[in-house]
Amino acid sequence: MPRTVVIGAGIAGLSTAYFLQKLHGRDADYLLLESSGHLGGKITTYAGDGFLVEGGPDSFLTQKRAALDLCRELGLGDQLIGSNQTATPSTYVLSKGRLHPMPEGMMLMAPTMILPVLRSRLISWPGKLRMGLEIFVGRNTTDPDESLGSFVRRRLGAEMLEKIAGPLMAGIHSGDPDSLSLRSTFPMFLELEAKHRSLVLGMMRRKKAQASAQAGASASKPAPDKHTSMFTTLSGGVQQLPDALVSRLDPERIGLNCPVQSLTWEGDPAQGGGYRVTLAGGASAPAENVVFATPAYVTAEIVERLDPALAGNLRKIRYVSTATVSLAFRRSEITCELNGFGFIVPRSEGRRINACSWSSAKFKHRAPEDSVLLRVFIGGAFAEELAEQDEDALIEVARQELREILGITATPILARAYRWRKSVPQYNVGHGLLIQEIERGLATHPGLYLAGAAYHGSGIPECIQRGAETAAKIHRGERLPHPSGAPAACGPAPVALGAASTS
Ligand SMILES: Cc1cc2nc3c(=O)[nH]c(=O)nc-3n(C[C@H](O)[C@H](O)[C@H](O)COP(=O)(O)OP(=O)(O)OC[C@H]3O[C@@H](n4cnc5c(N)ncnc54)[C@H](O)[C@@H]3O)c2cc1C
Structure with missing residues (x-):
């Protein structure tokens, strides 16, 4: 298999690497480069004092099978848990300051x-x-x-x-x-x-x-699939999924703290050439295939020198900032009933939060029996500046809003805020045409692939599906001839990861 560099180790990049390894076995020649020290991207679970706090996604849809199937393939089948089916009605809507059940x-x-x-x-x-x-x-x-x-x-x-x-x-x-x-x-x-x-x-x-x-x-038919609930998670938190993927990958092929800065095409076209992936500290690696599993605006920076027009189109995908704040309280100190998944907040209510999940009621094993865990959503297209405040300010906003909406005056026994700056791609009107344009541009660069949340679905299942499809394309060797004429071939030198990670 020709050398593939996968950039970004969120769920899309990890899935791409996993499926490449699955398809190519021992011949799999890939390198997964991640700018941070964390594997899983937006998936991050904190476990402590009996609480399980999700900083990013808390579950995935089962209707789209990719995540469910991958969990089972990775041996996590017995860890899958559906949302609490006894919580009825499941969702409330804040209207004129009061919570109303969503009509059944x-x-x-x-x-x-x-x-x-x-x-x-x-x-x-x-x-x-x-x-x-x-x-x-x-x-x-x-x-x-x-x-x-x-x-x-x-x-x-x-x-x-x-x-x-x-x-x-x-x-x-x-x-x-x-x-x-x-x-x-x-x-x-x-x-x-x-x-x-x-x-x-x-x-x-x-x-x-x-x-x-x-x-x-x-x-x-006998035995129906027991995961019939719309949302599914893992008993130890969503982070179990990237952790299981990482455990299947070759650690020598993963570079943490390796921010990719640029991509160039090099080599004499007459004798074949290849890409060179350069890290922020100057270390570089040759590649025949490059998979971008990074946010579109990061991908734009990386390909800027190679193809400014492609970079320009990638930048047109708008991203918005959001934040989540998880607060836990002693059950005995809360007077409101939390029977459901939580509530959503229409803009007309004029509040500073968009929604609140009653995490400990939505899924099992999120909090000790004598406590409740709530998760508040802040920011988005209408209130990005709110999500960009520091963690203490975010926690204060969440506490004030819960005091006014749910009457919770108790001091939280746990408070954690996660800021997600420019994290959610907006599939705005024109998105389909823009993606077609981007893919046309990409097709002029054989061996370049786009995975990740910005293009064909932003949920975990779609990111996994896209990773699997990308790996399959690379496996089939689907490459167009390079516009410069010669087929690309990459050199054997491995990237000096040690040098890169200290840069
Ligand atoms: C608050 C929140 C809640 C969500 N809830 C749900 C949910 O419940 N269910 C669901 O299905 N989806 C949910 N989503 C969406 C879903 O989590 C994301 O769309 C998905 O995880 C994105 O995965 P990804 O691999 O495309 O990108 P990311 O997870 O963003 O991964 C990209 C990776 O690239 C790395 N990177 C960036 N720049 C570079 C560089 N220059 N070089 C190398 N690496 C780089 C980043 O550090 C990161 O690790 C939620 C998202 C948010 C923000």
Whole structure:
């Protein structure tokens, strides 16, 4: 296998290296370079005093199989835990200062049951009437890349956007619903509209079809997959996944504290050439394939000298800053009931937090029995400056907001803040076309690959899937001839990692 340098050891880079090793076995010639001293990128779990605190992701979707399958492949099958199914209703919405349960049967923005919506005190009667009119709304025939906000307003009304779809769906991407592309973030709703015209009718038909398929399947099929809950995590925290990947990799092929600075093409085209990956301290390594598993703006810096136009397009992917603050309290000192997964906060409430997960109610093993663990989300497209404050200020914001919203006046027994500066890529309107443009540019550089959260899905499963696909492409030797004419070949010299890591 020709030498591959993977840049960035988040879940995307680790997965790419793992699948390369799996496909090539002993011949796997890769080098994984990570700028920090941590393996796992945004995945980071703190364990101490009986608490498990997630700094970044706390779970992954099971619907997209890649993460679940990889956990099982790595021997973590018995560590998988679903979210607490007895917590009903699972999510609350803050409205006029009070928490209201999300109407039962809501699939993100689409109601699948009529009665719970009618009974809900969250939505006003004009809002309910407007939602009901959804069944008469026609398809969008004019805008090929409609924003999430425009889609929800058009189909279900402004109140649904303000109270549910905005904080819940745009919240997942820490984004502005009027900028996010529906096609690039929640394409299933486009498909529903295309197929059934009405989301409400489409969801109901789908639910009916699923129920009859399940009834048929349960008669003939044994043992269903026990991880049927939408969100799954690992009993020791999400960090178990990158740790398990690292344990399968050759430690000699991982360079920590190795920030990559630039990439150049070198060699005489007539005799073949290759890339040279240069680290901030000046050490360098030859490579025939290079996988960028770094944020797009970092990738832009690295490829700037090689291809300024490609770098320019990569920089067009906007990133926003977010922060999470985890606070633990003694159960006896809390008066509010925490029966559910937590609450979301519409912008119209004018608060400084976007959402709060009741981590110890959402998943088992997150806190000792006599304590509760809560996790607050701050920042995003509308309040980046809030997320960029120092840790103490973030903790203070979280405490004040929980005091006012939940009446929690107790002193936390644990408080941890994580700042994620320019961490969440925004799949804004035009994202699909921009990615096509970037991929066209990339195709002129044989052996260069983009993995990571910025392009085709930002969740953990998509990052793993992309890593697997990238490794498979390298394995198949899918390379275009270099524009300069000669096929690329890389030299045998290994990078001087020791020198690089001290630089
Ligand atoms: C607060 C938060 C909560 C989230 N919750 C969830 C969730 O519950 N479920 C879910 O599925 N997803 C969630 N996500 C999204 C998901 O965590 C990320 O999209 C995913 O982990 C990104 O992985 P990645 O490998 O693409 O990038 P990263 O994890 O960002 O890894 C990139 C790596 O590149 C390294 N790097 C940067 N520059 C260089 C350089 N010059 N040279 C070498 N290395 C470099 C970085 O140090 C980092 O380790 C969440 C994200 C955040 C911020």
